[in-house]
Amino acid sequence: MTQTIGWNDFVDTEAQVEYRRLTLLEQIFDPFTLRQLGSLDIQPGWKCLEVGAGAGSVARRMAELAGGENVVATDLSVKFLAPLADLGVTVLHHDVTADEAPGAFDLIHTRFVLDHLPDREGVIKRMVSWLKPGGWLLVEVGTTLPELSSHPQTRRSMEVLDRVLTERVGTATTWARTLPVPLEAAGLADCGAEGMIMPARGGEPLAEWLKNTTKLVEAHAVDTGLITREELDEAFALYETPTFLDYTWMTVAARGRRA
Template identity: 35%
Template sequence: MSDTATVENGYVFDPSWEREHSRLSALEEIYDSQSRHRLTELGVAEGWRCLEVGCGAGSIARWLARQVGAAGRVLAVDLDTRFAEAHTLSNLEVRRHDILTDRLPDAPFDLVHARAVVEHLSDRDEALRRMVAATRPGGWVVVEDFDIDGPMYPAAARYYPPQYIEVAERLGRALRAAFGAAGVDPGTGRRLPQALTDAGLTEVGAEVYAPVLTGGSSAFFPLTLRSLRPRLLETGEVSDADIEEVITLTKLQGSTYIPNFMVLAWGRKPS
């Protein structure tokens, strides 16, 4: 799920978990291609100033630094910067920062990007307001978050083998309940286009990304379930055997599944 430990409360994942770096890196392996595609389509180029909110393990920040070149600059922020600090890029600064309370540089950015961050924040509207305020007129704000609310988790369950659909639906209910109990909005993704419009952006667009994964191809979902196991069990929606059954499926050659639906939304600050 989240790309970062960006908030003081409400963050579902334990940043001190011994395999958290691996989980974040596995998330990047799944979702980076879609993020890079959209950012490229929006025109990221030499000389741009970019802000990466909740940089996590740092892959998008490093990619942006290579795209903008020596004339550009990337500022990557997070409450926990351990996993993003190891790099040799002179135009990339990694800084500990809370998007809800800490000031950003006065010079505006051409691009502000956040992935799997806003859903975890206690004041999502304020976070978007600050991100828009940090964007120059004509610049872009790009936000990505999951949607596991309403009909989305039953829809994801349909991509599991038939004999796993019921346990996948139970798991979806548990994920939604666990996120809600932690103060996370499980439907943030579907609300992003309207939220960006309400924040004053124009040329707003969005797309839903739902990669169908094959067993053994990715460690992201099994690591996520292991990290969330205590929270999932607390919901009463799933048993430990249910969690293990889905983890086994994610490693089973020839099986298919969808971890969750990611909504990628963007908008432009009026000139």
């Protein structure tokens, strides 16, 4: 059985190509995320935690709503988070699976993190313990939908992406489809969830992000014979073709409140 190595050992999280992937992620998914945050009616003075802050856009919005001095942004790689300090945000190198609580919070949010953690249910329970009474946990998790692909080669490339992430990182690529049950199991009240599927059109940001995400596994997949160079090149070309359209990624946002 292949031993998993974890996201930060699999991906160079400080490379410029990863920064490009993170900023694309923000461009694509922030509207959905900010709508979820808006529905919680964040007030000035709320203590807010962003777990896995990436390039910082969600923590920036939290600072606008709650005040920068009330926001903590954490990640295992904080290279891209330095500008948040100008807003008064506290930036911490922090491992959500092992480190002590960075405070007590009215809101904790995390996006595209839990699916990469082997003990994701345990991490949910840890974050729940960091909430103040009445505080909200909002989690966003992605799930691939290769079975909905409009072309055999993009389906193949996504199936290979799933397999490599599962075997090498420990990612659970379909776990999002269980939400909000894990939040209910952690004892949260008022739980609910919403899923969003967007069209990935060739040459547009989501297609570019899917291509760049698949590139994370490219060398390993080709070297180990999981996919041929020709198959992968065809999938990448489709992601750049304006007439190509796919619906193979869903984001699920789930929330729950500590009673």
